[in-house]
Amino acid sequence: MLNYRFLTYLLLLLPIWGQGQNMLHSIDTIQTTLNISSMVELYQGKEFRWNQQHIPKLENHWISNPHKGLSYEIGATSDWIRIQFSADNDCQKILYFAYPNTPIIDGWIVDENETVTQSFHLGVERPFEVAIPEIFTGYTIKVDAKAHETYTLLVHFESYGQPHHPELLIADTMHLKEVFFQSTLLTTGFRSILLSAILLATVFGFISKQRLFFYYAFLFTGVIIFSDAELGIPRYFFHEDPFNLFLTLRLLGNHMTIHGMMLFLFHIIKKSPQSKFIHFAKKLQWPIFFLDYPLLLLFFIFHHEYYWLVVSCAVLGIAYSYLLVYIYLGIMLYNGIKGHRESLLISLIIGSSLGIAFISVSLPHLGFVQREASVANLSFYIIGTFEAMVFMFLLLQSTFNSYKEKIRLEKEFYQLNQQLNTALLDGQENERNRIGRELHDHIGGNLAIINKSEDILDPSINDIVNKTFKSVRNLSHGLVSPEFQEETFECAIRDLVFIYKHTAMKVSVQFFHWPENSPLDTLQHSYRIVQELLQNGLKHSGGSYIHLQFFGGTEGRFFYEDDGVGFDTSQTTEGIGLKNIHYRVKALGATILIDSGKGGTSISVEGLPLSSEQ
Amino acid sequence: MKLTKKIIIIDDHLLFCDGLKQIIEKTLPADVLCINNPLEALAIQLSDFHLVIVDMDMPQMKGLEFIQQARILFPKLSFLIISMHNNPSLIKRAKDSKVDGYLLKDETSEVVLKGIKTILEGGSYYSEKVLQLIKDEENIPLLTKREEEILRLIVHGKILKEIADELCISIETVKTHSKNIKTKLNIHNKADLMKYALDNLIP
Numbered sequence: 001m002l003n004y005r006f007l008t009y010l011l012l013l014l015p016i017w018g019q020g021q022n023m024l025h026s027i028d029t030i031q032t033t034l035n036i037s038s039m040v041e042l043y044q045g046k047e048f049r050w051n052q053q054h055i056p057k058l059e060n061h062w063i064s065n066p067h068k069g070l071s072y073e074i075g076a077t078s079d080w081i082r083i084q085f086s087a088d089n090d091c092q093k094i095l096y097f098a099y100p101n102t103p104i105i106d107g108w109i110v111d112e113n114e115t116v117t118q119s120f121h122l123g124v125e126r127p128f129e130v131a132i133p134e135i136f137t138g139y140t141i142k143v144d145a146k147a148h149e150t151y152t153l154l155v156h157f158e159s160y161g162q163p164h165h166p167e168l169l170i171a172d173t174m175h176l177k178e179v180f181f182q183s184t185l186l187t188t189g190f191r192s193i194l195l196s197a198i199l200l201a202t203v204f205g206f207i208s209k210q211r212l213f214f215y216y217a218f219l220f221t222g223v224i225i226f227s228d229a230e231l232g233i234p235r236y237f238f239h240e241d242p243f244n245l246f247l248t249l250r251l252l253g254n255h256m257t258i259h260g261m262m263l264f265l266f267h268i269i270k271k272s273p274q275s276k277f278i279h280f281a282k283k284l285q286w287p288i289f290f291l292d293y294p295l296l297l298l299f300f301i302f303h304h305e306y307y308w309l310v311v312s313c314a315v316l317g318i319a320y321s322y323l324l325v326y327i328y329l330g331i332m333l334y335n336g337i338k339g340h341r342e343s344l345l346i347s348l349i350i351g352s353s354l355g356i357a358f359i360s361v362s363l364p365h366l367g368f369v370q371r372e373a374s375v376a377n378l379s380f381y382i383i384g385t386f387e388a389m390v391f392m393f394l395l396l397q398s399t400f401n402s403y404k405e406k407i408r409l410e411k412e413f414y415q416l417n418q419q420l421n422t423a424l425l426d427g428q429e430n431e432r433n434r435i436g437r438e439l440h441d442h443i444g445g446n447l448a449i450i451n452k453s454e455d456i457l458d459p460s461i462n463d464i465v466n467k468t469f470k471s472v473r474n475l476s477h478g479l480v481s482p483e484f485q486e487e488t489f490e491c492a493i494r495d496l497v498f499i500y501k502h503t504a505m506k507v508s509v510q511f512f513h514w515p516e517n518s519p520l521d522t523l524q525h526s527y528r529i530v531q532e533l534l535q536n537g538l539k540h541s542g543g544s545y546i547h548l549q550f551f552g553g554t555e556g557r558f559f560y561e562d563d564g565v566g567f568d569t570s571q572t573t574e575g576i577g578l579k580n581i582h583y584r585v586k587a588l589g590a591t592i593l594i595d596s597g598k599g600g601t602s603i604s605v606e607g608l609p610l611s612s613e614q
Numbered sequence: 615m616k617l618t619k620k621i622i623i624i625d626d627h628l629l630f631c632d633g634l635k636q637i638i639e640k641t642l643p644a645d646v647l648c649i650n651n652p653l654e655a656l657a658i659q660l661s662d663f664h665l666v667i668v669d670m671d672m673p674q675m676k677g678l679e680f681i682q683q684a685r686i687l688f689p690k691l692s693f694l695i696i697s698m699h700n701n702p703s704l705i706k707r708a709k710d711s712k713v714d715g716y717l718l719k720d721e722t723s724e725v726v727l728k729g730i731k732t733i734l735e736g737g738s739y740y741s742e743k744v745l746q747l748i749k750d751e752e753n754i755p756l757l758t759k760r761e762e763e764i765l766r767l768i769v770h771g772k773i774l775k776e777i778a779d780e781l782c783i784s785i786e787t788v789k790t791h792s793k794n795i796k797t798k799l800n801i802h803n804k805a806d807l808m809k810y811a812l813d814n815l816i817p
Contacts, residue, residue, distance in 0.1 A: 440671065441627055444698050448719035449633035452726075469720050473698050486676070491703030498702050498747070510756075512798060547758050551797050559794055561760060593790065599782035600760075604790045 023084050024170070027145055028091035033171035033179055036083060038065055040168065043080035055108060055116055056080075056156065081168075082154045087145035094131060094173050095153070098138040099166040100124065100232025103243045104158035105139060109151050117151065118143070123158070124235060124243045132173070135180045137231050143170075162247065183378060187231065190381035194220055197388045201395070208399055212267050216395060219260025220388050226253025227380035241303075248300040251313055255292055258321040261350075264391070265328035268346065272335050281324055292317035342394060349390045353383050421587045428580075429481060429524070436479025444472045474499055478531065484523045488516050490550075492527060496534065497548070503538055505562070506545045513552035515611040522609050525584040526558065532577045533560045533603060541565060543600060556610035560603040566596035619644045619734055620662055624655045624680065625669040625696075630719070634667070634696070637723050638730065652680040661688040664734055670697030670704065681713060692733050696726065702748050705740075709748070715739040756798055764791045768804070769811040 024036060045059035062082060097105055104123040111117050122130070122139040131140040145151060157166065169176075198217045205213030228234065229249040235242040262285065270278055292313065299309045329347055336344025447469040456462055477499060482492035490511050497507045530548060537546045541564020549559045585592045590607040621644050625631050631648035638646050649655040652668075652675040660666060666684065670677040681693050694715040695708055708716050714733045717726055721741055729739040757765065760781075767777045778785045801807050 440698060441673075445625075445627040445630040445719065448698070449630045451720065452633060452637060452723045466720060473700070473720075476698075477701075487703065491701075495701035495703050510798075547760075549794060549798075551794065553797065555793075555797075559790060561758070563760075593786055595784040595787040597782055597784075602783065602787045602790070604787070606790075 023086075025086055026088045027085050027093055027143075027170060028087040028089045028147075030093060030170060031172050032175050033096075033169055035167060035169050037167045037169075040065060040081040040083045042078040043082070044078070048080070055119075056154065058154075079157045079159075080155070081157075082152055083168075084150055084152050085145065085170075086150040087147055089147050091145050092173075093143050093145070094171045094176050095141045095143050096135070096138055096169040096171055096176060097122065097140075097166045098169055099164060100137050100139075100235065101230070101243065101246045102157055102159055102164045102166045103162075105155060105166065106158075107141070107153065107155040109143065109153050112150055124232070124246065128235075132177060132180075135176070136233075136236065137180075137183075138166075140176070160243075186378055187381055190378070190385045191224065191227075193385050194224055194381070194388050197392050198224070201392065204395075204399065208403075210399060212264065212395060212398075215260055215263040215267060216388075216391055219257055219264055219391075220384060222253045222256025222258075222260050223380065223384035223388070224253070225249055226257060227384060229253055230380060244300065244303055248296060251299065251317075252296055255296065255313075255317045255321070258318060258325060259289065259292075262321050262324050262328065265325060265332060265346075268343065269328055269331050269335065272331060272340075272343075278328075278331070281327065284320070285324070288317060288320055342398065346391075346394060349387065353387045418587060421583050425525070425580075425583060425587060429528075432479045433481060436476040439472050440476035440480065444469060444476060447472060478535075481524060481527060484520055489518075489523045489527065490514060490516065493530060493548070493550070496527070496531060500534060500538060505538055505541075505543060507534065507548070508545070509548045509550075511550045511552075514550045515552045515556075518556075518608075518610040522556075522588060525588050526605070526608065529581050529584050529605060530558070530560070532581050536577055537562045537564065537601070540567065541601060552610055555606065556608035557604060557606040558608070559605075561600065562602075563600040566598065566601050569594050569596050617643070619664045620647070621645065621665045621667065621730070622647045622649060622655065622658075622660070622663045623667045624649050624652050624672075625667075626650050626672040626674070627669070630669075634726070637726070641727055642730065652677075655680070656683060656687070660684055660691060663691070665692050665694060665730060667694045667696055667730075670695055670699045678707060678711060678713075681711065694729060694733055694739070700743075700747055705744055705748050709740070716744050717741050718743055757795065761791055761795050761798075764788060765795055765807065765811055768792065769808055 024039065041062040041064050043058060043061065044063055045061035048056050048058045051057050058080065095107075101124050103125045105121075107120045107122075108116050109118040118141075120141050122141075128136075131142045143153075155168075157164070171179075198220050201213040201217040201220075205211070205217065226249075229246050232246070234245050234249055238245050266278065266282060266285070270282075272278070295309060295313045295316065299313060302309065329350060332343045333347040333351075336342075336347050447465055450456070451462055451465045451469065456465075477495075482489075482495075484492070493509055493511075497509050500507050534546065534548075537543070537560070541562045543562040543564030545563060547561045549561075551557050551559070581592065585605060588608060590605055590609075593604045593606070595602050619642065621638060623631050623634055623646060625634075625648070628648075628650060631650065635646040635648055638644055647663075649658070652672050655666075666681075668677045668680055672680075675683075677695055677697065681695075684691060684693075692714045694717065695713055696717045696719055697704075698719045699705075700718055705716055715729050715738055717729050717739075718741065721729075721743065725741050729741065732739040763781065764777060767780065772780070774785050774788050778788045781788070796802060796807070799807075799810055801810060
C-alpha cells in the first residue's frame, strides 16, 4: 500500500487534484488519511477582535482557496483558515497539522449554535500536548463529532513572518499511526545509510588524505541537519527557544549542503580547461565561509526577530553559493558532454536529484500534486540518500583509480631510475674501457719498446720506464672490464686479486657453486663492485687480509671481509666509490649490507640474479 | 743458425712491431715481416714462416683466437705470444692451448731473443716472469679464521647477539657468516654443525 503510493507520488503517474469544496461531509466514513489543506477557506478580512471568552470574532469575509498548492494555502496568504465538517454518525477523528515547526497554532471548533465545543493551543513555542505523542513531526488533536451536526474549524497561525506550510489532514487514528510508523521506519533507514556514508567518507578522508571525502561528509552532514530540523527532531532535545533553534539549524543545514556541494564540485572540476575562471571564483568562496558562519552564530544568539540577519545570511551564503554551484554544474556538464565520463555522471546525478527535489518540493507548492503525509517529510532523506550513495560510489572509484595510477607511476619511476642507473654505469664502463685500451695498446706498447731501445744508456732511465710501464699496465687492467663471453668470471676475479698479490694485504678468494653462465650484467657489476671493494680495502683498511667468497646456488651472493680499521657507515657523504657500488647493487636489484667497525669490515651483497644452473 | 729464418710479427701496434723487428734483425739472421692486422695475416701463406709472433690483445681479433684459426689453416706453425697481459688465467689458457712461448712486453731484449731462438730450434719458451705468474696458488682452508671463530662460538651455545658483541660486528653479519658457513659445509642444522666442529677439532 505504502509502496504503491510512494511510487505514484515519485513518478507523477497520477496527479491528485484537490476536491475543491469547502465542506467536509460524513467525516465518520474516513478510514484513512485525507489531506484537506486545499479545501479550507481563507480569511480576507482586515481586523479581528476577541470576545469575552477569548474567542476570535471575525468579519464574514471568507473566500474559498482560489489556488491549489502549498504556496497558496495555509500560512501563505492568510494566517486564518476555516473549514466546515459534519458527520452522519457520532465519531472521533484525528486532526493532524503535518508540520512541526510552526511557532503558534490556535484553533477552535464551533457548532451550529456558535458554541465553542473544543479549542486547542499548539505550536513549537507551546508545550507539546497532543493526542498522539509518538507522532512528533506535527500536531495531533482529537475531534469529536456528533451525528448530523455541522461544525466549523477555525485556526489561527503565527509564524513571525517566516514561511511555513502546516498541511492539514484528517485521519483515522489507527491508520495515521500506521502511516507514521512506516514513515518513521523509512526515515530511520535513510538516516542510518546517510550517517554510515558520512562516517565512511570521514574515515576514508583520513586514510587517503583526500579532501574530497571531507567535502562529501560536510555536504551530507548539512543534509542531515536540514532534514532533521524539518522533521522537528531538535525540539526533542532542546526545549529552550525551539523555534529559533529550528530556524538556525535549517539555515545551517542549508548552508552546509550548498557549501559542501560547491567545494565538492570545485574539487572535481578544478583541473578542467576553464580553470582560470574556476580559480577566480574560488577566491570568492572563502569570504563567504568566513562571513557566513559567524552570521549564523549571530543569528542564533540574537534571535529570529533580527530579520536583516536572516536576509544577509541568505544573500551571502546561499545565493552566491547557489550561483557558483550552478556555474560549476554547467562547466561539469560541458566537460561531460566533451567526453569526461565522471563529470557527465555527476552532473546527471545532481540534475536528477534536483529533479526529485522539484517533484517533491515545487510541485506540491504549485499545487500539481498533493503531498502524502507518509512521504512529505521523507523527501529530503530520499534525495540525500540517493545522492550520497552515488557520490560515494564515484568517490571510491576515483580513489581506487588514483591509487592504481600512483602505483603505476611509482613503478615507472623505479624503472626510469633503473634505466638511468644503467645508462650512467654503461657510460662509465665505456669510457673506462676506452681509456684503459688506449693506455694498454699505445702508451704501454710504446713504453715497452722504448725500454728495449739501445739508445738509452742510463740504467736508471730504464728503471723509471719499467716502473711506468708496470703502473700503466696495472692501471689499464683495472680500467678495462673483462669480457665474460671469453673469460670466466672466476678467472677474471682471480686475475684481479693477482694484481694485489704483492701488496701488504693477503687477498684470498673462494668460489662455491658459482654459475658461470649467469647474465653478463650481473657478472660485470659484480666484478666492478669487487674491484672497488678491493681498492678501498687496500687503500684504507690497513688490515692484514682480505677474504672474498662467492656463492651460487639458490642465493647468489658474495661476501667481502677484512680485518682493518673500518669506516663510519653512518657518514652521509659517500665517496664516489661507495656511491658507484650502491648504483650497481640497485641496478642488479640486489641488496648490500655493510658492517664496519672494530671487528673489521664485512660487506655482503645478496640477491644477485644468477643463473640457476651451474 | 746459419740459415735465414723467416719471422712474422702480428701486432696492431706499429712502433712495437718496428722496434722488435730491428732488435731481431740486428741479432739474428732473420727476415722479419710486420703485419698490423691479424685478419690480413690469416690471408698470407703463413706456412712460409718459421715463427709467428702474436700480440694477445688486438682490436680485430684476440691473440689466442688468431692462433686457433691459423692452426686450422697451417697446423704445423710455431707461435710466440708477446703481450702486456700478465693475467695468470690468460697465461694458463695459452699454455693449455700449447702455444710455444709466452713473453711479457716488459721483458729485456735478451729474454725476447732467447725465447725466439729456443722456439726456432724446436723448443718452447715461457720466461721466468711468466712462469712465476702461474705458479699454483696456495691452497686456502675451507673456513676462514673469522668463520672458525663464529663456528666455535655457535658450538659453545652463544646466541647471535653474544657472538656479535664478542666479535664487534653486527648481528646481521653474524647471520651472513653462519649462512656462509652452512653453505660451504653443506650443513643445514646445528647438530651437524656441532659434529663438524668436533671432527675438525675446533676448540
